[in-house]
Amino acid sequence: xxxxxxxxxxxxxxxxxxxxxxxxxxIFLTGSLTYFRQELNRWAHPEVLYQQAGTPESxxxxxxxxxxxxxxxxxxxxxxxxxxxxxxxxxxxxxxESGRGSLVETVVDPRSGEAVQARDSRGGEFFYRFHYELEMxxxxxxxxxxxxxxVMFVTLVSGIITxxxxxxxxxxxxxxxxxxxxxxxHNALGVLALPFHLMITYSSLVIFMTMTMPASILSRYDGNTxxxxxxxxxxxxxxxxTAQRQAPMLPLPALYARYLALVPGGQVGMVSVDKPxxxxxxxxxxxxxxxxxxxxxxxxxxxxxVDGSVVRGLAAEPVPQRVAGGFYGMHMGRFAGPVLRWLYFxxxxxxxxxxxxxxxxxxxxxxxxHAGATxxxxxxRVVGAxxxxxxxxxxxxxxxxxxxxxxxxxxxxGRASWEVRVFFLVWLASLLHALWRPNGAGWLQQLSAAxxxxxxxxxxxxxxxxxGLAVTLPQGDWAVAGVDLACxxxxxxxxxxxxxxxxxxLQARAEQAPPRAVRIxxxxx
Amino acid sequence: xxxxxxxxxxxxxxxxxxxxxxxxxxxxAVAALASVCLAWVLPMAQAQxxxxxxxxxxxxxxxxxxxxxxxxxxxxxxxxxxxxxLVLGVLDAGLYWAHLR
Numbered sequence: 001x002x003x004x005x006x007x008x009x010x011x012x013x014x015x016x017x018x019x020x021x022x023x024x025x026x027i028f029l030t031g032s033l034t035y036f037r038q039e040l041n042r043w044a045h046p047e048v049l050y051q052q053a054g055t056p057e058s059x060x061x062x063x064x065x066x067x068x069x070x071x072x073x074x075x076x077x078x079x080x081x082x083x084x085x086x087x088x089x090x091x092x093x094x095x096x097e098s099g100r101g102s103l104v105e106t107v108v109d110p111r112s113g114e115a116v117q118a119r120d121s122r123g124g125e126f127f128y129r130f131h132y133e134l135e136m137x138x139x140x141x142x143x144x145x146x147x148x149x150x151v152m153f154v155t156l157v158s159g160i161i162t163x164x165x166x167x168x169x170x171x172x173x174x175x176x177x178x179x180x181x182x183x184x185x186h187n188a189l190g191v192l193a194l195p196f197h198l199m200i201t202y203s204s205l206v207i208f209m210t211m212t213m214p215a216s217i218l219s220r221y222d223g224n225t226x227x228x229x230x231x232x233x234x235x236x237x238x239x240x241x242t243a244q245r246q247a248p249m250l251p252l253p254a255l256y257a258r259y260l261a262l263v264p265g266g267q268v269g270m271v272s273v274d275k276p277x278x279x280x281x282x283x284x285x286x287x288x289x290x291x292x293x294x295x296x297x298x299x300x301x302x303x304x305x306v307d308g309s310v311v312r313g314l315a316a317e318p319v320p321q322r323v324a325g326g327f328y329g330m331h332m333g334r335f336a337g338p339v340l341r342w343l344y345f346x347x348x349x350x351x352x353x354x355x356x357x358x359x360x361x362x363x364x365x366x367x368x369x370h371a372g373a374t375x376x377x378x379x380x381r382v383v384g385a386x387x388x389x390x391x392x393x394x395x396x397x398x399x400x401x402x403x404x405x406x407x408x409x410x411x412x413x414g415r416a417s418w419e420v421r422v423f424f425l426v427w428l429a430s431l432l433h434a435l436w437r438p439n440g441a442g443w444l445q446q447l448s449a450a451x452x453x454x455x456x457x458x459x460x461x462x463x464x465x466x467x468g469l470a471v472t473l474p475q476g477d478w479a480v481a482g483v484d485l486a487c488x489x490x491x492x493x494x495x496x497x498x499x500x501x502x503x504x505x506l507q508a509r510a511e512q513a514p515p516r517a518v519r520i521x522x523x524x525x
Numbered sequence: 526x527x528x529x530x531x532x533x534x535x536x537x538x539x540x541x542x543x544x545x546x547x548x549x550x551x552x553x554a555v556a557a558l559a560s561v562c563l564a565w566v567l568p569m570a571q572a573q574x575x576x577x578x579x580x581x582x583x584x585x586x587x588x589x590x591x592x593x594x595x596x597x598x599x600x601x602x603x604x605x606x607x608x609x610x611l612v613l614g615v616l617d618a619g620l621y622w623a624h625l626r
Contacts, residue, residue: 005595012594154590209579215557216564216578231572320573
């Protein structure tokens, strides 16, 4: 009976893992890259001279820019400069002639207060959004990502149940033994970072829980979801003077000083100004993401922007809310310093590799049954092609996206979308190639292509931009140099993998055909 | 529709499909109804109870989904899901009604 249970879990682990493996591989790889989103953003805009600025100075720059460019906007949103990415990101709604508003996003230098002139590129934002929205429209991508996350949860737990000798096997690695080595690797990767895998998977469900598990909100609040959010973070809209008469706003640095008086040492992540320029203007200061582990979206202190009085203080944070916020914050890891961030990244890659080794094993086990056959069954060919395109093809696409950032003409219209198009076109090409060659030759060619592209990234940075390694290394600009160096490092790893595949192919050919000398001798007899 | 390449009988395929649906939809229904129940009974402020219930909902979903594949037949999976959903549904309705009075 117990053995039956374990077998059932092994079956579930195998098939759930296969069906969602490729999607999960993509989600985990892009998610791992997202831990370096700010650095990738800096790397993607090499012409920008990033300068650090203090919060008051930076808020004054933001206010000056918005008062000049968006005086009549109903709302301003200021994403504060961060030491990892010292630029202000400003959002405001611009009402056009037809009356329909469109959201404008501008990146502003916190020191000069001028709009940053940089190449049109999404940089790290692309991986970040892809990680949970999969380039699908709202809310479909989030639903699909949440479904994949739940399947990951099921696969992880069924995998733990299947795998009885959890800690003994962690110290077992038998390299060079084919299928056995893949299993050892899969288990070691799984057990090594198991707390990370469980945390990252469960927290991803918690992040979107109000969307995916809303039954208790609907029941407790009679279908009024807004009432639930208002109880957590009392709404500020409609407070104070409702008259639309004009009134000068206090400078944001002065309001920030009031905020500091309420929240000593408080770092600001975001400032949102409602009805700027009117008598009922308010400014909401939201704590910086990553100032602590927990992340509770929606909180903050709201001040009357005309007289500086407190409209809404910091909300209390009862334990359940802090637990949920803790999961959210741990998932994003924005609080992590450089060492912990690298650990996050490596753990994310370990999860990606765990999924990858699982996919390889699924196919390897079934190919063994058809070892002698010249034609593989159709379904194994398809899985083989999806394995190749889903893993190496994705790496090719990421590498091509980075190369496109360096190579596409700066004046190209819709340049950022073209970068994304390059990503998907290369991924599609990889899939077609993989369907044509789902075997060793396909792996060799795609691994070589990915390695070549990644190795060329630092070269392109050197010659196509002013911030190649020859500049960034002496300056100690580790954000930009780090991306170039990491590309080179991963390029070398992929080249080593390609070499292994190539040598194995040579070995297999040598075993199939008897050595030449022997054949000649036979003919002589 | 039995394919000739794999000797898997149709009944088996249908049973697997049935279990998948029971786990995905039935399991979700049980999880959602359980979270509603928790949100009513947890001794916390209303919104905090709701947050806790949503977080625990995924654990219920996981347990329900695993059960659907661990039990002996697809029928049993459905029986468990529908049984739990029925009990929880009655409980939820009772709690909601008691609250209205």
